[in-house]
Amino acid sequence: MDLEKAIMKRFLRKLVNLNIWGGRHTEVRNLQKSLPDHLRGTKEHKNAIKELINLGFLNVKPSTGEMHVSLNSHKQKKFLNFCRKKKNEFPENPLGKRKNETKKEDNRRGFWIF
Numbered sequence: 001m002d003l004e005k006a007i008m009k010r011f012l013r014k015l016v017n018l019n020i021w022g023g024r025h026t027e028v029r030n031l032q033k034s035l036p037d038h039l040r041g042t043k044e045h046k047n048a049i050k051e052l053i054n055l056g057f058l059n060v061k062p063s064t065g066e067m068h069v070s071l072n073s074h075k076q077k078k079f080l081n082f083c084r085k086k087k088n089e090f091p092e093n094p095l096g097k098r099k100n101e102t103k104k105e106d107n108r109r110g111f112w113i114f
Contacts, residue, residue, distance in 0.1 A: 007048040009083050010034050012057065015071050025061050025068040057082075 014034045020026050028049060032040045039045055049069070052058045057079045061068045071079075 004044050004048045007044060008052055011052065012079055012083055020070045022070055022073050025070040027066050027068055
């Protein structure tokens with residue numbers, strides 16, 4: 001369940017960054033691009049989209065044979081609160097990111113290591 005919530009947050013963040021509100025919509029495939037390769041098309045990914053639709057955060061529009069989604073502007077405060085939940089509620093590494101993502105300086109070469 002924690003993985004699904006992390007995926008839902010990532011989808012909402014991507015739609016907000018792309019400014020996909022109301023009448024402007026995008027395919028579900030474009031949301032999949034925000035996930036790592038090993039999570040694309042999985043059961044958790046599909047359940048996360050269904051849950052966002054059930055919560056009313058996403059509007060659905062069937063278009064050109066594909067399902068298109070956009071953010072529901074009437075639920076803006078609710079999903080912003082959903083996205084701002086404490087980090088302690090989820091595992092530290094739910095999407096398979098590197099555990100140490102802070103920048104460290106390599107003094108020998110002057111490069112930044114992520």
